[in-house]
Amino acid sequence: MWTNEKAVSNKKPNIKKLIQYGFIKHKNCYTFSTDIKEGMFRLSIYVTESGMTNLEVTDKNTNDEYMLVGVKNAVGSFVGQIRAECDNILNDIIEKCYEPNLFKSEYAKLVIKYIKSKYCSEAEYLWDKSPNNAIFRETKTQKWYAALLTVEKRKIGINEDGTIEIIDLKERPDKINLIVDGKIYLPGYHMNKKHWYTICLDGSVPIKEIYKRIDKSYNLVLNKDQLYFD
Secondary structure (H helix, E strand, O other): OEOOHHHHOOEEEOHHHHHHHOOEEEOOEEEEEEEEOOOOEEEEEEEEOOOOEEEEEEEOOOOOEOHHHHOOOOOOHHHHHHHHHHHHHHHHHHHHHEEEOOOOOHHHHHHHHHHHHHHOOOOEOOOOOOOOOEEEEOOOOOOEEEEEEEEEHHHHOOOOOOEEEEEEEEOOHHHHHHHOOOOOEEEOOOOOOOOEEEEEOOOOOOHHHHHHHHHHHHHHOOOOHHHOOO
């Protein structure tokens, strides 16, 4: 049994899609099996709820594990063909059943969960050059109401090295100057600063307050913002 760590790096399984694909749950693990190499071998893929993904190839004649396929230094046309089949199947599963898992902070994960639950919005990763950045848009208008970004701290005025996860939200222009204080609420990063502001997802703003401000931003694109923070 081995793990293709590179293939599943920064990704997480969507359990519902795994089941639709054909995975079967056994305790806390989901398993998918299929014959490969013209029926000579059987590939089994095991995915845990935490996202760990393991593969196992079994020789159907002997019922022994064919361990060479998981050995990086093993070469040869035969093992190469088996490895290629395994990679193709795994890549298909990843494409159809896995989602990006790029944001690491607790607050970023809570924000993604909140937006998905309340507004049925999925994070969209639009930029190849900035794979750690995502936006959320309102379904009908297709307008953006939130952006999750990973940025260098110094670029948003924090005088220390390293990166930080932030959320950019919309606000009415007449409210921006009242909100942005340069400490907790910052000017919109990479956005029109007349309409956007930034919150660091480091606990400096309580998560329930962030939820309220997400609601306000969402309703702004629907022209319903009068209900919030007036």
